[in-house]
Each structure stands twice: as structure tokens, then as C-alpha cells.
Amino acid sequence: MSRTVEGQSQPSAPVQAAYSYCEAVTGQQARNFAYGIRLLPTEKRQAMSALYAFSRRVDDIGDGPLAPGDKKDRLEATRAILGRVRAGEVEEDDTDPVAVALADTARRFPIPLGGLDELIDGVLMDVRGETYETWDDLKVYCRCVAGAIGRLSLGVFGTQPGAAEADHAAEYADTLGLALQLTNILRDVREDAGNGRTYLPADDLAKFGCSDGFAADTPSPGADFEGLVHFEVRRARALFAEGYRLLPMLDRRSGACVAAMAGVYRRLLDRIERDPAAVLRGRVSLPGREKAYVAVRGLSGLDTRHVSRRAVRRPA
Numbered sequence: 001m002s003r004t005v006e007g008q009s010q011p012s013a014p015v016q017a018a019y020s021y022c023e024a025v026t027g028q029q030a031r032n033f034a035y036g037i038r039l040l041p042t043e044k045r046q047a048m049s050a051l052y053a054f055s056r057r058v059d060d061i062g063d064g065p066l067a068p069g070d071k072k073d074r075l076e077a078t079r080a081i082l083g084r085v086r087a088g089e090v091e092e093d094d095t096d097p098v099a100v101a102l103a104d105t106a107r108r109f110p111i112p113l114g115g116l117d118e119l120i121d122g123v124l125m126d127v128r129g130e131t132y133e134t135w136d137d138l139k140v141y142c143r144c145v146a147g148a149i150g151r152l153s154l155g156v157f158g159t160q161p162g163a164a165e166a167d168h169a170a171e172y173a174d175t176l177g178l179a180l181q182l183t184n185i186l187r188d189v190r191e192d193a194g195n196g197r198t199y200l201p202a203d204d205l206a207k208f209g210c211s212d213g214f215a216a217d218t219p220s221p222g223a224d225f226e227g228l229v230h231f232e233v234r235r236a237r238a239l240f241a242e243g244y245r246l247l248p249m250l251d252r253r254s255g256a257c258v259a260a261m262a263g264v265y266r267r268l269l270d271r272i273e274r275d276p277a278a279v280l281r282g283r284v285s286l287p288g289r290e291k292a293y294v295a296v297r298g299l300s301g302l303d304t305r306h307v308s309r310r311a312v313r314r315p316a
């Protein structure tokens with residue numbers, strides 16, 4: 001599928017075209033993550049775009065208008081692509097550019113492809129309408145739909161030779177995924193309620209008198225919605241702090257990518273913390289210029305200042 005030019009493996013023209021398709025999907029649809037992905041050198045950027053385009057397809061099936069049975073069939077058909085990738089059966093002239101790009105990415109990078117099966121498993125939980133009693137239960141879902149993306153991304157980034165704690169890198173990448181997903185759940189609490197979904201743990205909702213849900217644009221009488229949001233924000237911040245321990249293990253541009261992706265979501269969390277009821281009124285978002293600013297800070301290492309001392313420890 002690729003040819004060797006001056007010792008460098010270059011994707012063939014059809015594979016390049018497949019990557020261009022995935023990069024276009026990423027540019028158009030990854031409203032928050034595209035800023036970080038753009039900071040990567042070509043090969044890693046293309047690989048992240050292939051992962052994004054595959055994940056977007058899975059998510060879109062889950063969020064789309066099909067009946068649950070049809071969603072399951074479509075998700076299993078998408079899972080079959082992973083089987084073909086593993087078996088080396090995706091040809092570069094395959095009609096599905098996402099499959100072509102993913103197959104090339106899997107050859108170039110040690111990505112744990114099973115993470116994409118986990119993503120499909122997570123979206124199937126959505127299709128079944130599962131709800132979560134406790135944070136431990138919700139964590140299982142978050143690991144599937146976001147932790148797995150962190151672990152796959154780590155396969156693209158790699159860790160620096162001799163990086164301290166490198167044996168914990170996958171754990172931290174997973175935890176950063178959880179931080180992002182919990183932030184995403186808080187941000188989308190109203191939209192999800194409109195689609196009949198509640199992700200926040202039932203025991204947290206009960207503790208703050210919010211078991212009636214979030215279908216209105218003001219909290220229901222007697223509910224301590226602010227208390228609930230602040231509680232979940234604290235949980236997300238702890239996950240960010242733990243997940244950021246990944247950063248010192250990455251090369252500069254991979255670290256910048258992660259800092260930008262996480263930085264945008266951390267700022268969303270800041271906004272949500274300042275005005276919890278905003279998530280009931282609409283979707284909290286950052287202006288494009290602020291996302292670009294976060295990306296520039298990521299590139300200059302400025303957004304890693306809060307990484308704990310222990311995490312930036314280097315081997316002697």
C-alpha cells in the first residue's frame with residue numbers, strides 16, 4: 001500500500017486521497033479537536049484524522065435517526081471494517097476512504113485497534129439506552145467512548161525514550177479521555193436530556209435533588225443544580241490533573257496537540273463552573289479565536305504549567 005522514497009515510507013496516491021478525505025472530515029466536524037490535531041507533523045496528523053473519521057462515523061450512527069435495531073446493524077457493519085483491517089484485507093482502491101486510511105495508520109503506528117471495538121461497544125450502550133447508577137458505572141461507558149480514544153491516540157504519539165512513568169502512559173491517556181468525556185457530558189446535559197439520555201450517575205442526581213432530569217432551561221424547584229455541577233467539575237478537574245501526567249512523556253508536537261485538545265475542554269469546564277445554569281440554556285462553547293489561542297499556548301508549552309511536579313520529573 002505504500003512505497004519507499006529515500007528510506008521514508010510514503011503513502012501511495014490512493015492512500016493520500018483517503019487521508020485527505022479524513023482530514024476534510026476532521027476539519028469540518030472536529031469543532032474542538034481539530035485545533036490540536038493541526039499541530040502535528042503530517043504522518044501523525046493523518047493518522048489522527050483517520051481515527052477521528054472512523055470515530056465520527058460510529059458516533060453519527062449512534063446519534064442518528066435510525067431505529068435501534070438498524071443502528072446495531074450499522075455499528076456491527078462498521079465493526080467488520082476493523083476485522084478487515086486486522087486481516088490485512090483492505091486494498092488501497094477500496095471504495096471506503098476511512099477504511100483505507102485506517103488500514104494504513106494501523107500499519108504505520110502501534111495503535112490498539114481494539115479501542116475502536118470499545119468505542120462501538122460504548123455507542124451500543126447508548127443505543128440500548130443504558131443509564132448509570134454510580135460514577136464507577138459511568139466510568140465503564142466513558143472508558144469505551146473516550147478513554148479508548150486516548151489510548152489509540154497514544155499509539156500515534158508514542159512516548160519519548162526514557163520518559164519517566166512511561167509504563168503508566170496508557171493509564172494517563174485513558175484518564176484524560178475520561179476528563180474530556182465528563183466535561184462533554186456536563187456541557188451536553190440539556191441536549192442529551194432532549195434526546196432522552198441521562199449520563200450523570202443516578203446517585204449524584206439524587207444527592208443534589210436533580211433526579212427529575214434536565215429537560216427545562218431552569219433547574220427544577222428544590223434542585224441544587226449548581227451543587228451538582230460543581231461536584232462533577234471537581235471530579236473532572238481531578239481527572240485532568242491525573243491525565244496531564246502524560247504530557248511530559250510526549251514529544252513537543254504531540255504534547256502540544258494533547259495540551260490543545262485538553263486545554264479547549266478545560267476552558268469549557270471553567271465556563272461551566274462560573275455559570276452552571278448556562279448548560280441548561282444552550283451549548284457552552286469557545287469562540288474560534290480562543291481555541292486558536294489555546295493551540296498556540298499548547299505549542300509554546302504554556303498550557304502545561306499546571307502539570308504536577310511529580311509528573312514533570314525526568315529520569316536522572
Ligand SMILES: CC(C)=CCC/C(C)=C/CC/C(C)=C/COP(=O)(O)OP(=O)(O)O
Nearest residue numbers: 031032146149150153173176177180181184
Ligand atoms: C491522550 C488523548 C489525546 C486523550 C483524549 C482522547 C479524546 C480526544 C477523547 C474524545 C472524547 C470526547 C469528549 C469526544 C467528543 O467528540 P466530539 O467531536 O463530539 O466533540 P465536540 O462535541 O466537542 O465537537
